[in-house]
Structures are given as C-alpha cells and as structure tokens.
Amino acid sequence: MSEILRTEKLTKNFGGLCAVKDVSFSIKEGDIMGLIGPNGAGKTTLINLISGVFPPSSGRIVFDDRDISRCKDYAANNMGIARTFQIVRIFSQLTARENILAALVDRRRNGPWKLMGKAIFSKSSALTDNKEAVREADRLLDFVGINQYGDEQAGSLPYALSKRLEIARAMATQPRLLLLDEPSSGLNPAELVDQIELIKQINRQGITILIIEHVMKVIMDISHRLIVLHYGEKIAEGDPMKVYTDPQVVEAYLGDDTDAAH
Ligand SMILES: Nc1ncnc2c1ncn2[C@@H]1O[C@H](COP(=O)(O)OP(=O)(O)O)[C@@H](O)[C@H]1O
Ligand SMILES: [Mg+2]
Known part of the structure; x- marks a missing residue:
C-alpha cells in the first residue's frame, strides 16, 4: 500500500522547550499506527502539528504527496485529516x-x-x-x-x-486520515472493548488511523505499526511486538512509573 502521510525532521519548540524533535516517520494508507510514549513525550504536540493547530518550527509534513506543513486546521481537515482531542x-x-x-x-x-x-x-x-x-x-x-x-x-x-x-x-x-488522541482514556473495561471495536470498524472502511493510547493491551491489539516518542524524539518504530520489547523503549517506560503501571 502507498504512503498517505510522512513527516520529515518535524520539530516544534515552545520557547526553550523542544516538544517534538526531528521526528520522521510515515504511515501507509489503510494502516493503524500506534503512537506511544511517557507523559510529556510530545504525542499530542505531534497530532497538533499534523492537524494544523500550529505550524512546525522546522521540518515538513507531507500528506497525499502534498506539503501541508503550513496548512491551518480547517485546510488540513478539508484535505482529509480529522482528529479528536485528549480532552473531549x-x-x-x-x-x-x-x-x-x-x-x-x-x-x-x-x-x-x-x-x-x-x-x-x-x-x-x-x-x-x-x-x-x-x-x-x-x-x-x-x-x-x-x-x-x-x-x-x-x-x-x-x-x-x-x-x-x-x-x-x-x-x-x-477523513482519509483520522488522528485519535487517547480515545479510550477514562473508559471502563466494557466501554473500552466497544471503543476498540469502533476504531477497528472505522479502519475497516479504509480510513487510516494514527492513535495515541496509554493502555498497552489496546495499542498492541489494534496497531499495525508503532512509533515511540521520548522527550520529543522518536526512539523506535515498526512492528508492535518488536518495538514493545526494544530495550530503549523498556528503559523509557521504566523511567516513568505512571506509564509503566499501564
Ligand atoms: N501549547 C503549548 N505551549 C507550551 N508548551 C507546550 C504546549 N503544548 C505542549 N507543551 C509542552 O510540550 C511537551 C509535550 O507535551 P504533549 O505533546 O502534550 O505530550 P504528551 O501528549 O506526549 O503527553 C510538554 O512538556 C508540554 O508541557
Ligand atoms: Mg497528550
């Protein structure tokens, strides 16, 4: 399948803080890409960049072979990118x-x-x-x-x-690409099962999904591929099981008790 989205050395600084640093990755059309990382890793910022909430400090976002790095949120939406928010x-x-x-x-x-x-x-x-x-x-x-x-x-x-x-x-x-920022946070176990099924159903319609998720069993269950952010940098990308057992990823999570608990 062909590539639908690509970021090239995407960077976002907030004053002296580098929330997303030199992040390059691509998503194939039709895939569910999981995005994980400890709190404050830059996950929401990455979705904000792709959905046009604010422009990158440097780097590029290419959607459907078009450079959308400077597109505002409504323009990105018109092109086929939709998103949900961490806080509804x-x-x-x-x-x-x-x-x-x-x-x-x-x-x-x-x-x-x-x-x-x-x-x-x-x-x-x-x-x-x-x-x-x-x-x-x-x-x-x-x-x-x-x-x-x-x-x-x-x-x-x-x-x-x-x-x-x-x-x-x-x-x-x-949308052709749906960005989901923690769609299952705050749900009870039964609601969580329904939510996962809904996301899979959306994907079965051919819609590509980038999903931020804290619950590991959810992300392992639904992602075709996984990327991991840590302090704004991509530290791993690829097959979910391989990424999950990557020593650098294990290290990143062990360093953050709140996320390791999930
Ligand atoms: N609009 C903003 N202005 C200033 N700092 C921000 C803004 N958005 C996020 N940050 C900072 O960027 C870092 C990454 O945040 P975020 O992308 O929300 O992380 P995550 O979603 O992985 O928990 C954090 O240190 C956060 O405080
Ligand atoms: Mg977030």
Whole structure:
C-alpha cells in the first residue's frame, strides 16, 4: 500500500522547550499506527502539528504527496485529516445531532468551528434545515452507537458517549486520515472493548488511523505499526511486538512509573 502521510525532521519548540524533535516517520494508507510514549513525550504536540493547530518550527509534513506543513486546521481537515482531542471538545450547548451537523454542513466554506459558533450565538435553525445532512448525521450517530441520544444536549451525555460523539463528528468530515488522541482514556473495561471495536470498524472502511493510547493491551491489539516518542524524539518504530520489547523503549517506560503501571 502507498504512503498517505510522512513527516520529515518535524520539530516544534515552545520557547526553550523542544516538544517534538526531528521526528520522521510515515504511515501507509489503510494502516493503524500506534503512537506511544511517557507523559510529556510530545504525542499530542505531534497530532497538533499534523492537524494544523500550529505550524512546525522546522521540518515538513507531507500528506497525499502534498506539503501541508503550513496548512491551518480547517485546510488540513478539508484535505482529509480529522482528529479528536485528549480532552473531549464538543459544543455542550448543542444537541448531539447538531454537533455532527455543524461538521457536515458547508464545511468547505466556513469550517465546522465557525459554523458551530454561529449556530450557538444565533440559535438559528440553519443546521437542522438541511434534510440530507440530518439523515447523514443520524447515520453517523447510529454508526458510533448513540442514535438514541441525537436530541440530547451534548454536554449532558455520559463521558464515554461524548467521546463517541467526537469520533462521529470527525467522521462527518469524511477523513482519509483520522488522528485519535487517547480515545479510550477514562473508559471502563466494557466501554473500552466497544471503543476498540469502533476504531477497528472505522479502519475497516479504509480510513487510516494514527492513535495515541496509554493502555498497552489496546495499542498492541489494534496497531499495525508503532512509533515511540521520548522527550520529543522518536526512539523506535515498526512492528508492535518488536518495538514493545526494544530495550530503549523498556528503559523509557521504566523511567516513568505512571506509564509503566499501564
Ligand atoms: N501549547 C503549548 N505551549 C507550551 N508548551 C507546550 C504546549 N503544548 C505542549 N507543551 C509542552 O510540550 C511537551 C509535550 O507535551 P504533549 O505533546 O502534550 O505530550 P504528551 O501528549 O506526549 O503527553 C510538554 O512538556 C508540554 O508541557
Ligand atoms: Mg497528550
């Protein structure tokens, strides 16, 4: 399979702190790439760079043979990159369905964020007027298993379901690459099993996934390949089992008790 994403010596400095340093890796189309590393290793920063939250200090990001290093988040999204957040970001005043509609309707012109802002402040019915979009939103609610919550205020959803809503909203933008930042954090064991199944199901549709995950058995179960960050640097990449037993990786984790516990 062909390469869908490549980073070349990607670096991000925050003042004197180098959060991501010279990170080069590539993801093949259709793969699930796991991204692990101790707390503060730069995992979220790497996803922020790829999704266009902020530009790299140096280095390049190539998606689908195009240099997207300087693309803003809405532009990266329009090209086919969607993401979820470590701390769920949904619009709590909108219903679950409206959250998805906002991502669906007219995303090319406004970007979902602008449109959601408009919907919140004007209380307009613009979101629910588009019947085709409503049908698609309901299909996505169903796909992530929360179809009975469409009319609920997103802010009142139980935590596990709000994480599913966030995935549905990302899926609404029809991504080719989905970036998931700790999609199973805070879930109980039963919810965790469902979440893994959902992620596998998304991947079976041909969507490439880059997933940050703390629970080792999850990452070992679903990743085709794995990369490990430590203090912003890539210290290992490749077959999950090989990476997991790599002495440098073991060392990195033993040095951090909080992560070794998982
Ligand atoms: N926007 C930011 N401004 C300043 N420092 C940041 C910012 N984002 C992350 N950092 C710092 O960069 C390092 C890596 O953070 P992060 O990417 O969140 O790590 P991880 O997700 O692996 O736990 C940390 O030291 C963190 O404090
Ligand atoms: Mg993080």
